[in-house]
Amino acid sequence: MTAPIIVFDLDGTLVDTAPDLMASLNHTLETARLDAVSEPSFRQFVGNGGRVMIERAFAAQNKELSTSELDRLLKVFLEHYTANIPGRSQPFPGVTGTIERFEAEGYLLAICTNKYEANSLSLIEALGLRRHFSANCGQDTFPFRKPDPRHLTETILKAGGDPRNAIMVGDSRTDIDTAKAAGIPVIAVDFGYTDRHVREFDPSVIVSHFDEITVEMARRLMEAAR
Numbered sequence: 563m564t565a566p567i568i569v570f571d572l573d574g575t576l577v578d579t580a581p582d583l584m585a586s587l588n589h590t591l592e593t594a595r596l597d598a599v600s601e602p603s604f605r606q607f608v609g610n611g612g613r614v615m616i617e618r619a620f621a622a623q624n625k626e627l628s629t630s631e632l633d634r635l636l637k638v639f640l641e642h643y644t645a646n647i648p649g650r651s652q653p654f655p656g657v658t659g660t661i662e663r664f665e666a667e668g669y670l671l672a673i674c675t676n677k678y679e680a681n682s683l684s685l686i687e688a689l690g691l692r693r694h695f696s697a698n699c700g701q702d703t704f705p706f707r708k709p710d711p712r713h714l715t716e717t718i719l720k721a722g723g724d725p726r727n728a729i730m731v732g733d734s735r736t737d738i739d740t741a742k743a744a745g746i747p748v749i750a751v752d753f754g755y756t757d758r759h760v761r762e763f764d765p766s767v768i769v770s771h772f773d774e775i776t777v778e779m780a781r782r783l784m785e786a787a788r
């Protein structure tokens with residue numbers, strides 16, 4: 563039997579990247595002469611990658627944005643963000659312990675993120691976490707991405723896992739919708755980046771700290787999903 567697998571979202575779930583994403587977004591908006599965004603509004607912009615983040619920031623200020631301008635600004639954003647990794651980004655409390663608990667029980671670990679794959683890899687490398695993950699799939703790894711369930715199922719297959727013996731951990735509606743569409747149980751953290759509370763999207767369970775995510779919880783959720 564293949565090993566069970568736990569798949570994590572990255573931004574707002576495993577790693578608190580908000581200070582750096584927001585700094586890069588504000589740098590980008592400044593070059594376009596838009597107002598800087600503050601933390602509460604920033605949370606509504608994140609979750610679908612840098613391009614969508616910029617689009618949402620423009621829409622919130624009722625500013626027009628052509629595709630060519632968006633392409634240019636995405637380059638500005640990515641250059642700034644990439645040059646500053648890991649910046650102030652830190653794993654959320656309890657992440658290391660959770661990784662150890664699941665590894666000790668023979669679980670595979672993977673990341674399924676709407677960040678670009680290269681940024682995701684360099685971030686977890688810089689934080690010393692890369693060796694724990696059998697696959698790290700970003701928005702550009704496949705021709706589809708979250709909330710398309712294939713982003714999750716293909717991540718699982720790439721890691722050597724089986725979607726029928728898998729669990730997802732995420733912080734946003736995107737993650738919950740993705741896992742549900744894939745028929746995979748999903749643990750939602752309530753400390754990530756979302757403007758609406760995760761309970762509105764009906765995840766399998768909600769936790770407020772990584773210490774609450776036990777192997778027993780994962781086993782129970784996977785059994786209930788069968």
Ligand SMILES: O=C(O)COP(=O)(O)O
Nearest residue numbers: 572573609610611675676
């Ligand atoms: O950076 C984003 O917008 C989304 O990234 P995530 O999928 O890791 O939350």
Ligand SMILES: [Mg+2]
Nearest residue numbers: 571573574733
């Ligand atoms: Mg996230």
